[in-house]
Amino acid sequence: MINGEFMGQKEREIIYKTFSKLCYYPDEELAGLLKNGVITEFLMSLDPENKEIQKLEEWVDSFNSTEKLLEELQVEYTSLFITNFPSVPAPMFKSYYFENEILGESTEKIMDIYEQYNFKVSDLMKEPADHLAILLEFIYRIIQIDNTYYFQIKFIKDEILSWMTPFKESVDSASTNVFYPTTIETIINYLKNEVTQYETKFAGAEL
Amino acid sequence: MSISRREFIKRGALTAGALTILSGTTVKGLNKKNFPKGWKGRQRVKEIPSICEMCFWRCGILGNVDKHGKLLKIDGNPNHPLTEGRLCARGNAGHKLAYDPDRLKYPLMRVGKRGEGKFKRVSWDEALDFMAEKLKKIKAEYGAEAVGFFPHGIQARFFEHLMKGFGTPNIVEPAFAQCRGSRDVGYKLTFGNSVGSPEPLDFENTDLMVFIGTHIGENVFTGQNLQFANAIERGAKLIVVDPRFSVAAAKADYWLPIKPGTDTALLLAWMHVLIYENRYDKEYIRKYAIGFDQLKKHVKDFTPEWASKITGLPASLILDTAREMGKYYPKVGIHPGRHVAWYGNDSQRARAMAILTALLGSYGRPGGIYLSSKIPAPKYPSGKNPKPGPRADGAGTVYPFGSRGLGITNGLIDATYDEDPYPIKAWIVYSQNVLQSIPDPWKTKEAIDKLDLFVVVDIMPMEQYLYADLVLPEATYLERYDDLYTVKNAKKPFAAIRQPIIDPLYEAKPGWWIAKETAKRLGLEEHFQWETIEEYLDYRLSGLGKTLQQVQAKGIVVYDKGTPYYDFSKPIHFKTRSGKIELYSQTLKDYGFDPMPVYEPVEEVPKGYFRLTYGRSPVHSFARSQNNEILHGYMPENELWINSTVANQLGLSDGEYVRLENQDGILSNNIRLKVTPGIHPEAVFMVHGFDQKSPALRLAYKHGASDNYLMSRVNIDPLSGGTGMRVNFVRIIKNGQPVMVSGAESIVPKFKKNTKTRTPKKRIVVPQAATEAGESEEGC
Numbered sequence: 001m002i003n004g005e006f007m008g009q010k011e012r013e014i015i016y017k018t019f020s021k022l023c024y025y026p027d028e029e030l031a032g033l034l035k036n037g038v039i040t041e042f043l044m045s046l047d048p049e050n051k052e053i054q055k056l057e058e059w060v061d062s063f064n065s066t067e068k069l070l071e072e073l074q075v076e077y078t079s080l081f082i083t084n085f086p087s088v089p090a091p092m093f094k095s096y097y098f099e100n101e102i103l104g105e106s107t108e109k110i111m112d113i114y115e116q117y118n119f120k121v122s123d124l125m126k127e128p129a130d131h132l133a134i135l136l137e138f139i140y141r142i143i144q145i146d147n148t149y150y151f152q153i154k155f156i157k158d159e160i161l162s163w164m165t166p167f168k169e170s171v172d173s174a175s176t177n178v179f180y181p182t183t184i185e186t187i188i189n190y191l192k193n194e195v196t197q198y199e200t201k202f203a204g205a206e207l
Numbered sequence: 208m209s210i211s212r213r214e215f216i217k218r219g220a221l222t223a224g225a226l227t228i229l230s231g232t233t234v235k236g237l238n239k240k241n242f243p244k245g246w247k248g249r250q251r252v253k254e255i256p257s258i259c260e261m262c263f264w265r266c267g268i269l270g271n272v273d274k275h276g277k278l279l280k281i282d283g284n285p286n287h288p289l290t291e292g293r294l295c296a297r298g299n300a301g302h303k304l305a306y307d308p309d310r311l312k313y314p315l316m317r318v319g320k321r322g323e324g325k326f327k328r329v330s331w332d333e334a335l336d337f338m339a340e341k342l343k344k345i346k347a348e349y350g351a352e353a354v355g356f357f358p359h360g361i362q363a364r365f366f367e368h369l370m371k372g373f374g375t376p377n378i379v380e381p382a383f384a385q386c387r388g389s390r391d392v393g394y395k396l397t398f399g400n401s402v403g404s405p406e407p408l409d410f411e412n413t414d415l416m417v418f419i420g421t422h423i424g425e426n427v428f429t430g431q432n433l434q435f436a437n438a439i440e441r442g443a444k445l446i447v448v449d450p451r452f453s454v455a456a457a458k459a460d461y462w463l464p465i466k467p468g469t470d471t472a473l474l475l476a477w478m479h480v481l482i483y484e485n486r487y488d489k490e491y492i493r494k495y496a497i498g499f500d501q502l503k504k505h506v507k508d509f510t511p512e513w514a515s516k517i518t519g520l521p522a523s524l525i526l527d528t529a530r531e532m533g534k535y536y537p538k539v540g541i542h543p544g545r546h547v548a549w550y551g552n553d554s555q556r557a558r559a560m561a562i563l564t565a566l567l568g569s570y571g572r573p574g575g576i577y578l579s580s581k582i583p584a585p586k587y588p589s590g591k592n593p594k595p596g597p598r599a600d601g602a603g604t605v606y607p608f609g610s611r612g613l614g615i616t617n618g619l620i621d622a623t624y625d626e627d628p629y630p631i632k633a634w635i636v637y638s639q640n641v642l643q644s645i646p647d648p649w650k651t652k653e654a655i656d657k658l659d660l661f662v663v664v665d666i667m668p669m670e671q672y673l674y675a676d677l678v679l680p681e682a683t684y685l686e687r688y689d690d691l692y693t694v695k696n697a698k699k700p701f702a703a704i705r706q707p708i709i710d711p712l713y714e715a716k717p718g719w720w721i722a723k724e725t726a727k728r729l730g731l732e733e734h735f736q737w738e739t740i741e742e743y744l745d746y747r748l749s750g751l752g753k754t755l756q757q758v759q760a761k762g763i764v765v766y767d768k769g770t771p772y773y774d775f776s777k778p779i780h781f782k783t784r785s786g787k788i789e790l791y792s793q794t795l796k797d798y799g800f801d802p803m804p805v806y807e808p809v810e811e812v813p814k815g816y817f818r819l820t821y822g823r824s825p826v827h828s829f830a831r832s833q834n835n836e837i838l839h840g841y842m843p844e845n846e847l848w849i850n851s852t853v854a855n856q857l858g859l860s861d862g863e864y865v866r867l868e869n870q871d872g873i874l875s876n877n878i879r880l881k882v883t884p885g886i887h888p889e890a891v892f893m894v895h896g897f898d899q900k901s902p903a904l905r906l907a908y909k910h911g912a913s914d915n916y917l918m919s920r921v922n923i924d925p926l927s928g929g930t931g932m933r934v935n936f937v938r939i940i941k942n943g944q945p946v947m948v949s950g951a952e953s954i955v956p957k958f959k960k961n962t963k964t965r966t967p968k969k970r971i972v973v974p975q976a977a978t979e980a981g982e983s984e985e986g987c
Binding site: 020025071074075077078079082083084085086087088091095096100101102103104107108111112114119120121122123125126127128129131133134137138141 | 224225226227249273275277303305306307308310311312313315318323324325326327328668673710712713714836901902903905
């Protein structure tokens, strides 16, 4: 729950893994989960006060098949995060917002962090290392290894929340439906809440 | 799919997995090198040689890569025989192409209307299956020739082999009709060989260089710039003919600020002086040329005084420069030019330049034009191609000397638009920018509307991608192998490899992979008889006695075949119909053209208007580099050169923004004025390639003005099919009002009546052999 206490380790793993999945290109699995209400229920459980999730549910219900929903999600993902006309999309990787390039200095810094934890981005993965989905997946993997918060919270603040404001603004202005604005908002709110919880709990501790 | 929340929680959410556990230790620095500030401690671990593709000259590069596989910096490759380790601004900025956030990242399929720019990301399998099915359907219904292919660069060669195997004859590059085609026709008709790339001017030994519209220094090939600078330093003289005070003109001993469109008159007058003052190479002409007597008679009246009235140049200047050539021959290097698609009489102007070169005895001799060499790399191991049907672009028919190798882009666009001689139903545009490189983009868009399939293979989302049914993201030159690059026009010819410096980003794929995978789906695997690209390159290098592995460290194989000049102790056979240099061309005569160049006046500039001219910048390539962050920083927009006297008369100031309106009423974007005495009063000039129309190019979008979008008219060269593009006139629009001299009026009503200034009517055919050789070199 966004305004509640820290979740348990297993719950946090699921949350971050699901967040990660929500930020990849939509596939049948995601569309199926959305269509049968699992995703909206998941989002609602994290942010029950968010009225937009109700709208999201209604939007999902307006599709009479998972295939049509998937098509809509894929077109929306493409136009928001890959290419669009006449507005410009909201690229989903950090270095765009800091260095205006792919694989910028901030990406390399993130790759250094992955390396410190003995991870690297799979050769099969075609997104850059600072893609939001991979950043969220990294937290999920770190939780499994070491569920102490200091590093996780610092990573969330420095590598994710640091670019969420312009990213979300672009998503909100270019969206044609409620799915990504709602999803992204829920993710951001959850991340912010974790940071707040940590900072409240360890007030005065320097990150 | 149905999954409950309980199952969802139990299963641990969804499948994902981008991160893997690192095996082994981290990579240590292999070759320490101090990098400048801004590299933030990143250390090079690899230095990989390859060849550039920021323009078509393909200079040697070294890519410096760090432990994460990031390209840190590009240096020049000191092993490259022409550039010797030097690299221009564009080459240095190449990493910004690879890391451009706007680049195409995934295959995209159109879901909206053409031009709407609405796409869905699809997998490569979906994309290629879709393309193959469409191509098969079109072939079954209309024939293979209903597919047009617009390639550019060595990366497109594999797909070109595929298209030939598919059976279409309609393969067209702007390198011919929008660039150097007319030049090659003129030289081939004269000497039996086209000019090729780079232009084989013997800078090393020349005593006098002559540039006619060639703006080396702005049109930058690093190797040629280096040779040019060395020649100047050595004391070689320079004559520059250009209505604009170009960088080259600033270095010249003689600058001839000619009235645009009158170059042939100057060339004929130069011939007159050389012949009638006995300053030509008599021995060379007597032994190796035919038609001298006819030429002598032909130029009898073309005196400097005659040419002065036409060109606006002082007769004494014409005389003096001719005498300079007569003084230094045969060590006179007349640069054949590159982009020569000017007025629609361009093949004949190129003939005049070739004939002048012949009179000076400079062809195939030190200090003049040296000869190209063969490189013994085996040809592509293709299966047997089907016999293609008749071409639609007019190469070899409507335009009898048009290249069947490079084709005529505008001819194919016309054919698509008019559905004549048959319907064209698909275009595959590969690394070309058809809306910014081929004039009359409105017609091109209307032609696209008639297609059943429009595929764009590209790196950046140029405007054309908005109209595509399918967009395929190609890997950049830094991320791929390409075909072997062979350079025959070099004192020591050489071959260079392109190899990946970094892994392809996102889902971009190299051209060889796209072609090979498409071939599988079309049942044309026989045209790709190699398993891996490395195996193919081994095969190509085998003729040079090398393997890919042996070449990878240096990137270059030099092939030394001796001196690139004629051996005058032996009989010399020119590859012309007569076996000699043809000052008088019976071939042209037989096909109804002037056998010797004739000056044809071009349309005069209407009162109150300017002739629109255009050219290059050293920091941009065509219309393809304007979104590069570094190059955009150097030159974010183009300027309009306007003569200072004229500007004063019109009340225009340096630095202010205006718009241009052409003879058809088409308005440009805003462009900043550069008021200068260094341009002919009749002309204005801008650098080509600006005002990109695709908003997906965040930096380049709407910056500067587009010359191409002001080219709603062309004069077609009847020999080659080349589009003479300097036949467009513009007037200045300031604050929404035309700025014209007193008494001038809009010419829009007059010009709207005639949409084409010249359309060849003759459908004649010349033997294929007359147009084939030496035409497969790409680039412009």
